[in-house]
Amino acid sequence: MNTTRVEASSLVDACKHLGETGWRLATIAVADSEAPELRYIFQGPRGEGWEQLVVRPQPGSRTVPSLTPSNVSADWFEREIEDLFAIDFVGHPRLGDFVLHDNRWAEGVGPMRPGAPIREALVERAWQPRRVLREEGAFVMPVGPVYAGEAESALFLLETVGEDVVRAVPRLFYKYRGVEKLAQGRSAQDALLLVERANGTSAFAHAWTYCMAVESIVGINVPERARHLRMIFAEMERVRRHCAVIRAIVDSTALWVGASRLLELEERLLRACGAVAGHRYLFGLAAIGGLQRDVDDEALRSIAHEYAEVGKRIRVTVEELAHTSSFLDRVQRVGVLDTRHANEFGAVGPFARASGVASDVRQLQPYGGYADVELEVPTANEGDGYARLRVLTDELRVSTALIGRLASHVPSGDVRSDWSPHRGEALGWTEAPGGTSVQLLMLDDDARCVNLRFTPPSFRNWQNFRWVTEDFAFQDFPIILSTCGLSVAENDR
Amino acid sequence: MIARHAAVAALGALLSAAMIIAGAAAIAHHPIAATLPALPFLGAPRFVMTPFSGFFTLFAGLVAFPTSIYSAAYLERYPRSSKAWFALGYLLLLLSVVGIFSAADVVSFFVAWEIMTLTSSALVAYEWHDRGRVRAAIGMLVMSEFGTAATILALLLAAHPAGALSFASIARESSAISMPARVFIALLSFFGFGVKAGILPFNSWLPRAYPAAPSNVTAVVAGVLVNCGVYGMLLVNLVLVPENAALFGGLALLFGSLSAIAGILYATIEDDLKRMLAYSSIENLGIVVAALGAGAVFLSMDRLDLAALGFGAGLWHMSNHSLFKSLLFLGTGAIEMRAGTRRMNALGGLARAMPLTAFVFLIGVLAIASVPPLNGFASEWLTLETLLRSAEIAPAAIKVGFVLVGALLALTAALALTCFVKAYAMTFLGVARSDAARDAKADVSRAACAGMTLLAVLCLLAGIFPAYVVQLVDAALPGVLHGHLSQVLLPPFLAANGGGLPQAFVHDFTAIGAAIGTGLIPGRGLVLLHRGAAANPVVFAMSSTYIAAFAGIIVAAIFLAILVVRHRRKSAAAIWVGGLNPHLPEMSYTATGFSNPVRVIFEAVFDPRTVEHTREAVHDHFRVAVTRQREDAFIADRLVTEPLVAKARSYAVSLARMHHGRLEGYVLYALGALVAVLLVSLFL
Amino acid sequence: MNWFLRGVFGGIRTTRYPKKPETTPGTTPGFPVRAEHADAQQRSLTLVCPTSALVESGDAVDVRDDRCVHCMRCAPGVAPSPLTWRYDPQWAHATRGTIEDAALGGTFRRSMHVRVVDAGDCGACLSEILHLNDPLYNMHRLGIFITPTPRQADVLLVVGPVTEQMRLPLLEAYEAMPEPKRVLAIGACAASGGVFGPSFTSAGGVADVLPVDLVVPGCPPPPLAIIDALLALAGSRAR
Structure with a gap:
């Protein structure tokens, strides 16, 4: 990773230059030991790597110029940092009430700062939603934070005059568990547990990202067998998670038979994971230096076969859905995200790929063993609910085929390298099921976690949600929500 | 000051009590007649109260009496306006109404009519310092005068063959009226009186004037004055020129049903309670006129039984509308007194502060939404059913017409339910959406409550004992129809011969009716039923009395069940809103929001004008405001009044060019006029 | 119609649990x-x-x-x-007395409604709860239903360590429930805070906020263990 130090005053221009040459903002990290130091990490175009701009605010001040007016994809990063580190971004139009809700926490707590008086800042006070719709009889329809049957906790404020919703604003972070803060001071191994459990449905991908960062800090190579198996498990997780999203889409259109069938297929995938890896959600499988446990090659092949079989059935179901007009009517042309917005707001993963942004870190900055495998990255251009469904289905096909190819010749050997502590800082990245997951990790001499910046794909995609939900009919809301396939837990961390 | 309010109220109550007594006496065949001293040129005005006009007078009195009592409290809203002027206008208005209903010749009818028109417009503009209200009153006056002119023309045309202006002589010679004249009479009288009755297309004054007037005036305008329009239509086309039945029937069915659907559509999307009720008046009078039209068509085919059904349904619905509409207007007045606004978007949750108003308003709302066992249900049921009976008449084209009208009215009834669920829920339930609504702490004063309660009781009684009202309506039906309604509608066990129904059926109903009717509730006729002709042997039966009893039992059972279950499961927590704390007023449904689906579905009818639609954002991406404003101009305004006014303006502009100020030009005009007069006189 | 027929001809795939043990590999992590x-x-x-x-x-x-x-x-x-x-599914334990003491019993044996509240869950527990609806598990056959409103719920099923910002919504949900009611904590986070709690933004499990009746540990507990706990609350668990 290329590191450049820039002055706060020239930051905006430097970022603008990178943005114009095809680099996308991947995350903004803060190292806040004595004085805060901000790292703007950019992801290069295909064939390029990562670029880091380091900025220090003026001594004694906690303000930096905001990138948001010139690069909107920085919007949520800056809002998050403002809440968590109490760093002010000058020129940002909308700070406050983000991670820490205004009705529970006092302004300017900055819980990620060392020694911040966090619990003392708890308050109970009124909060008013921001409203933009000015029309006779306009009102806000709140959905959440506790809603539907088994939905994740999040609040959506739908601005409407009835029937037609002008926009839906998500208010997230009800589930803020402070993974990044909790990781500070823990051993590298224990912090892995936190990262793994930040989002149970993409646990392996995030664990791999983390392990990748640790491995490049301590400077070890992962055994060939583990590299291979990691790809297999990551793709298994992708297939299962895509199946769950497809099921949620079908469920939201009230097509119970299809939804039940997909639920059953998803359970078969979970059982396959459980049978081969010992855990249905692949917890405790990834380890620094490789994998925590080895798996039987024969079992792996039979599981690959099971995945191929289930994958085929999922595709058959989706094929049947494509011939069900009542289903198509409800997913086509709803929740459209156009390519321009997807690009500007830094969307990632299948969510972006359905809007014509072919961003897949497995292809752009290959890691693990992905440089050696042939990879097809399906995309679509419409950016509507149906395009997202098609991209998910195609990816599912690609992934099951990849699992089959990988499982047919697994190299033999160890699955774990030994490692010894080393201080340093490194970036880890993977293509999680939901999109690019980026982690910037800093370890000290005892391999204790000094600083962890964890940017999951859902965080970057939720930013786009407000474009997906402009001017839609109220009854389409659950469908739009489900087609986006965004995880609240992953976003809230 | 209080004494003055009370005096106005007492005078009004006295006069309306007299109206009730006179009306009731007339219906009971004790006609009252009076001849005033002769006037120069116009002869001696003569007034006769027939059973037909007695019916109108009775209900005018039944509306005016509670309204007068209510006024004692309501007039407190206008501390600076003159009570004496109000009293003068109000009493003159009531007197003129009596005059209209009992006039026996053209001149006295129109003298009374003009007094009514002028005083009502003056009362609408009671708050004369408010320009908007004055404009509404002037609009009402202008449209009414055009209507009056048309109706004068119609009556003069009708009086032409008779050569006399008394109603009796016109009716005697009506067969001598030529066909083209009859067409003119039908058109002029229908649209002329239609202005007052609130029938499309000349009713745009109504949604403006109703909200402008004080609520007690609106109650009288809506409960009594619109009936004058209906009276006029019937007087000309049924009493004076009965040959016009078919013509009138066709017009009434078409414009009645269109008024009904247009009225209820605009009522549903309306936010202002009073304007919503005004549109709803258009709807209800549309139903009334459509039912009367059906009766007229049946009459022209000499189906007296069906004609009695149609006219009966129409008159019945009209009287019901008078009761519940004036109740609702009084209720709105009460809301305005306490919450200071009648915008439903700014109301909400008033039931806690104003329990009695909420309860009587609920009765009114249920009645107007035609929910059994309230009075609106029985008459609307009968209206729809009359239209169904068209299956018995021959020409297919007429049948199709009836079916279409029936479908429109059915849609109207469904929308009415939506509309009034909204009206009640948005006003009385949920959370207050404005500080004014939150600050409403107490119910209105005793006099106001008494007025509203009286009307609510009348609605309830008229609903539960429809058979009595049927007899009243029947007695009022003019001429040939008289007596048919009871015969058709009241249960066969009351008729000596069993009404021509199968014996077993008669026996069953006799048993049920007799058992319940004699045992529990005094009186007879708890079931309204009648039977189609041989070709259509369907039995139509309805009893809001049984429905009331049944509903009572169910409600009691539910209460019992709640009492029993309460001990097992209870939760005293605040309403559950998804864990969102606190639940803010702006997060509850608004009236506009509730009715927006209707607005979206019927977009083609409303044809809204987008006044403003802007989106503002900072840095292109952060929405700060989406401003939208649209206007739904009333369809009569959009299609009739506005183009007419525009046309009139442009003509006025071109006529104004004649005033060019050159002498020779004016001489030329004079010469031209002289030549024209000479030519005309030569040819005539 | 097609979908209906496919549903019907798909046959019965539902587990026989709790009448017969479920032994398919991968149903439980152990x-x-x-x-x-x-x-x-x-x-x-x-x-x-x-x-x-x-x-x-x-x-x-x-x-x-x-x-x-x-x-x-x-x-x-x-x-x-x-x-x-x-590898058996009986993971639940009561917080006071025995599991039998926590049972609602009576008519709840045949019909019990559950409101799920996500108080900071990572998604795994919720996914397992979702699979209770799976035709392979089908909790409806056991008279257990998920309801969207706590007003009609008998059991409050909580997942996650109870984050600071979910504390009030969770309490409100609990208060909105009518008596008798039970609280079921699912997963390690809800049981003890798991890897997250107690911390500056999480409680150390649901018990720090509400009186918990039954706890199912595990990260996440598999669907069968959750069904077992729900049956225990309904009072119809096989002995």
Whole structure:
């Protein structure tokens, strides 16, 4: 990773230059030991790597110029940092009430700062939603934070005059568990547990990202067998998670038979994971230096076969859905995200790929063993609910085929390298099921976690949600929500 | 000051009590007649109260009496306006109404009519310092005068063959009226009186004037004055020129049903309670006129039984509308007194502060939404059913017409339910959406409550004992129809011969009716039923009395069940809103929001004008405001009044060019006029 | 119509549990069992355990169920001398008295409504709860239903460590429920805070906020274990 130090005053221009040459903002990290130091990490175009701009605010001040007016994809990063580190971004139009809700926490707590008086800042006070719709009889329809049957906790404020919703604003972070803060001071191994459990449905991908960062800090190579198996498990997780999203889409259109069938297929995938890896959600499988446990090659092949079989059935179901007009009517042309917005707001993963942004870190900055495998990255251009469904289905096909190819010749050997502590800082990245997951990790001499910046794909995609939900009919809301396939837990961390 | 309010109220109550007594006496065949001293040129005005006009007078009195009592409290809203002027206008208005209903010749009818028109417009503009209200009153006056002119023309045309202006002589010679004249009479009288009755297309004054007037005036305008329009239509086309039945029937069915659907559509999307009720008046009078039209068509085919059904349904619905509409207007007045606004978007949750108003308003709302066992249900049921009976008449084209009208009215009834669920829920339930609504702490004063309660009781009684009202309506039906309604509608066990129904059926109903009717509730006729002709042997039966009893039992059972279950499961927590704390007023449904689906579905009818639609954002991406404003101009305004006014303006502009100020030009005009007069006189 | 027919002709795939045990591999990750006479290597597992779920007591290694987050460090295939793991679905334990004391009983045996509240869950527990609707598990056959409003709920099923910002919504949901009511904590986070709590933004499990009746540990507990706990609350669990 290329590191450049820039002055706060020239930051905006430097970022603008990178943005114009095809680099996308991947995350903004803060190292806040004595004085805060901000790292703007950019992801290069295909064939390029990562670029880091380091900025220090003026001594004694906690303000930096905001990138948001010139690069909107920085919007949520800056809002998050403002809440968590109490760093002010000058020129940002909308700070406050983000991670820490205004009705529970006092302004300017900055819980990620060392020694911040966090619990003392708890308050109970009124909060008013921001409203933009000015029309006779306009009102806000709140959905959440506790809603539907088994939905994740999040609040959506739908601005409407009835029937037609002008926009839906998500208010997230009800589930803020402070993974990044909790990781500070823990051993590298224990912090892995936190990262793994930040989002149970993409646990392996995030664990791999983390392990990748640790491995490049301590400077070890992962055994060939583990590299291979990691790809297999990551793709298994992708297939299962895509199946769950497809099921949620079908469920939201009230097509119970299809939804039940997909639920059953998803359970078969979970059982396959459980049978081969010992855990249905692949917890405790990834380890620094490789994998925590080895798996039987024969079992792996039979599981690959099971995945191929289930994958085929999922595709058959989706094929049947494509011939069900009542289903198509409800997913086509709803929740459209156009390519321009997807690009500007830094969307990632299948969510972006359905809007014509072919961003897949497995292809752009290959890691693990992905440089050696042939990879097809399906995309679509419409950016509507149906395009997202098609991209998910195609990816599912690609992934099951990849699992089959990988499982047919697994190299033999160890699955774990030994490692010894080393201080340093490194970036880890993977293509999680939901999109690019980026982690910037800093370890000290005892391999204790000094600083962890964890940017999951859902965080970057939720930013786009407000474009997906402009001017839609109220009854389409659950469908739009489900087609986006965004995880609240992953976003809230 | 209080004494003055009370005096106005007492005078009004006295006069309306007299109206009730006179009306009731007339219906009971004790006609009252009076001849005033002769006037120069116009002869001696003569007034006769027939059973037909007695019916109108009775209900005018039944509306005016509670309204007068209510006024004692309501007039407190206008501390600076003159009570004496109000009293003068109000009493003159009531007197003129009596005059209209009992006039026996053209001149006295129109003298009374003009007094009514002028005083009502003056009362609408009671708050004369408010320009908007004055404009509404002037609009009402202008449209009414055009209507009056048309109706004068119609009556003069009708009086032409008779050569006399008394109603009796016109009716005697009506067969001598030529066909083209009859067409003119039908058109002029229908649209002329239609202005007052609130029938499309000349009713745009109504949604403006109703909200402008004080609520007690609106109650009288809506409960009594619109009936004058209906009276006029019937007087000309049924009493004076009965040959016009078919013509009138066709017009009434078409414009009645269109008024009904247009009225209820605009009522549903309306936010202002009073304007919503005004549109709803258009709807209800549309139903009334459509039912009367059906009766007229049946009459022209000499189906007296069906004609009695149609006219009966129409008159019945009209009287019901008078009761519940004036109740609702009084209720709105009460809301305005306490919450200071009648915008439903700014109301909400008033039931806690104003329990009695909420309860009587609920009765009114249920009645107007035609929910059994309230009075609106029985008459609307009968209206729809009359239209169904068209299956018995021959020409297919007429049948199709009836079916279409029936479908429109059915849609109207469904929308009415939506509309009034909204009206009640948005006003009385949920959370207050404005500080004014939150600050409403107490119910209105005793006099106001008494007025509203009286009307609510009348609605309830008229609903539960429809058979009595049927007899009243029947007695009022003019001429040939008289007596048919009871015969058709009241249960066969009351008729000596069993009404021509199968014996077993008669026996069953006799048993049920007799058992319940004699045992529990005094009186007879708890079931309204009648039977189609041989070709259509369907039995139509309805009893809001049984429905009331049944509903009572169910409600009691539910209460019992709640009492029993309460001990097992209870939760005293605040309403559950998804864990969102606190639940803010702006997060509850608004009236506009509730009715927006209707607005979206019927977009083609409303044809809204987008006044403003802007989106503002900072840095292109952060929405700060989406401003939208649209206007739904009333369809009569959009299609009739506005183009007419525009046309009139442009003509006025071109006529104004004649005033060019050159002498020779004016001489030329004079010469031209002289030549024209000479030519005309030569040819005539 | 097509979809209906496909549903009908799909046949019955539902598990026979609880009448017959479910033994398909992968339905459960298993759970460590207390080792009575632990060897030295087993005792050293207490140092490896990241959440102190394993504690030495005498010569035994005891498992504190609530704290286990399925890190798998003491599992067969990972640890050189692993603890014994059990694979039955009966993971639930009561917080006061016995499991039977927590049962609602009576008519709830045949119909019990559950409101699920996500108080900071990672998605795994919620996914397992979702699978209760799966045709393979189908909790409806057992008279257990998920309801969207706590007003009609008999059981409050809580997942997640209870984050600070979910504390009030959770309390409101509990207060909105009519008596009698039960609280069921699902998963290690809800049981003890798991890897997250207690912390500056999370409570140490649901019990810190509400009176909990029944706890199902595990990270996440599999659908069968959740069904078992729900049946226990309904009062119809097989003995």
